Amino acid sequence: MEHAARLPAAHSPLPAEASGQSLAVLAQALYLINLLVAPGLAFVALVWLWRRHRDSAPPLARQHLRQALWVSVVAGVLIAGLSALLMAAGGLHAAWTWVVVLTYFVCIHGALVTMGIFALSKAMAGQPWRYPLVGPRES
Known part of the structure; x- marks a missing residue:
C-alpha cells in the first residue's frame, strides 16, 4: 500500500538526476531567491551554476538554466x-x-515573481519553460 501513494517524478521515464530535473528546479529556485530573498547573492550562485553546467547539463536543465540566468x-x-x-x-x-x-x-x-513561480512549477514537473516576452528563444 505504501508504494501506491508515491507518484513518479514528473512522469518521466528517467530519474530526476538523469533528466536534469533537480538542476532545473535549483536554477528556478535561485531565480526566485534572487528576486525575493537574497538579491545579488543568489544571482552569483546562478551564474556559477550556469558556468559549471552549461555544457554538461541534460537538455531540460540547460534550458531552465539559460532561461533563469537571462531573465535574472x-x-x-x-x-x-x-x-x-x-x-x-x-x-x-x-x-x-x-x-x-x-x-x-x-x-x-x-x-x-509570478513568472518565476510558473517556471519553478514547470521545472518540478520536468517540463521546459520559456518566460513570456522576456525569455530567450531557443536556438
Missing part, C-alpha cells in the same frame, strides 16, 4: 535600471516620481 539579467535591468531612470527623469523630490516608480516597481516585480 533582464529583471535587474527592468527593476533597478528603469526605476533609476524614472527617478532621474522625475527628480527625487517630486511626489509623482515616487508614485510612478513604486507603481512600476510593484507591477514589474510582481510579474517577474
Whole structure:
C-alpha cells in the first residue's frame, strides 16, 4: 500500500538526476531567491551554476538554466535600471516620481515573481519553460 501513494517524478521515464530535473528546479529556485530573498547573492550562485553546467547539463536543465540566468539579467535591468531612470527623469523630490516608480516597481516585480513561480512549477514537473516576452528563444 505504501508504494501506491508515491507518484513518479514528473512522469518521466528517467530519474530526476538523469533528466536534469533537480538542476532545473535549483536554477528556478535561485531565480526566485534572487528576486525575493537574497538579491545579488543568489544571482552569483546562478551564474556559477550556469558556468559549471552549461555544457554538461541534460537538455531540460540547460534550458531552465539559460532561461533563469537571462531573465535574472533582464529583471535587474527592468527593476533597478528603469526605476533609476524614472527617478532621474522625475527628480527625487517630486511626489509623482515616487508614485510612478513604486507603481512600476510593484507591477514589474510582481510579474517577474509570478513568472518565476510558473517556471519553478514547470521545472518540478520536468517540463521546459520559456518566460513570456522576456525569455530567450531557443536556438
